[in-house]
Amino acid sequence: MKILAGTFKNQSIIINPRFLYRPTTSIVRKSFFDALRSLENKDFLDLYAGSGIVGFEASSRGANTVTFIEMNKQHMSQIRKSAESINYNHFNFLVRDSLRFLKKCDKYDVIFADPPYGLANLSALIDLACKKLNPGGIFILECSKNESLAGYHKIGKFGDTQLLYWEA
Template sequence: MRIIGGQAKGRIIQFPAASRERPTSDFLRETLFNILGPLAEKSFLDLFAGSGSVGIEAASRGAKEIVFIEKDKKIAAVAKKNVVSCNLDSVCRIIARDVGAGLGDLFKNKNKFDIVFADPPYNRGLVDVTIKLLKQNPVFTEEAIVVIQHSTRENAESLLNEKLILIDQRKYGDNALTFFKWSAHDTGKI
C-alpha cells in the first residue's frame, strides 16, 4: 500500500499482517480524493482508521488537520508510525479508542470537521451505527461531507431522511463510497 498523491506521494504504508480487517485499496483512495477535490485548509476525520492510509492521504494532499480514531491499540500504533514515517505528524492526531467514545470526546471539545470519512468493518451492521453516532455527536461543519465506505451488500440509502441527504454514491465491485450531507434544518430525527 502506498500514498497516491501530495507531499508523501509514493511512501509505503505498513499494515499489520495479523489484522482481520482490510485496508482501503489504492484504487478506492485515489477515487475518493479525486471526488473530494482540493483539501487545502480543510479538516478531516478518519473513523475506523486502521493503519491510517486514508487520513495520511488527506494530510499528504494538504488537509490542515487530520484526526484518526482506531480502537485497536496495536493498529493505532502502526498508524502513528506511518504518520511519522511520512513526516505528517504535525497535522495528524491519533485517538486509540472506539468510534463512539472518540466521537464523544471530540464533540465535548467542540471539534468540527469539513470531511468525515468512515470505513467500518464490512457487513457487521456498522454503517447505520456510525450514522447514529455522528448524529449524537455532530462533529462536522455546516458544509461538511460525510463519506462512508461500505460493502455494496449494505444499504446505506435506507438511512436517508429529510436531515441526511445523499449527494453521491460510487460502486466498485463489493465496495461502495457513499457521500452524504446533513441538512442545516435539523428535525431531530435520523
C-alpha cells in the first residue's frame, strides 16, 4: 500500500496480510483528503489506526502532528516499523482503546476513525470525537454503508463503505 500524495508520495507502508484489519482503500483516502484540502498546522488523530495508512497520508500532506491510536499491539508494532522509513518526527503511537482515549485526550483539528464494522457504540464514538474537536475541526468516520446515523454530512459511498463527517 502506498501513500498517494504529498511529501512522502509513493512511499510504501507495510501491510501484514495475516492481520485481520481492513486498510482504508486508495479511493476512499483520496476522497477523504480531497475533501479536507489543507492539513498544514493541523493536529491529526487516527483512531482504530490498523495499518496506519490514513495517518501516514496525513503526515505526507502536511499535518503538524499525527497520533495513532490502536488497541492491538501487533498492529501498532507494524505501524512503528512503517514509520521508521518516513522522515517525519511528529508521530505519537499509543496502544489504547479509542473510546477510553477520547474521554481523556486533548483536542484535535482532524479526527479520523475507522472502527470495526458493526461496532455497537458508534453513537458514543461520534459524541466523544465531536467534543474533542478544536473550533473549525472535523471528525470523519469510515463505516459500513448500512449504518444509520444522524447529523452528518456525506463525503461518499464506496462499495460497502461510506465516509461521513461532522464539523465543530
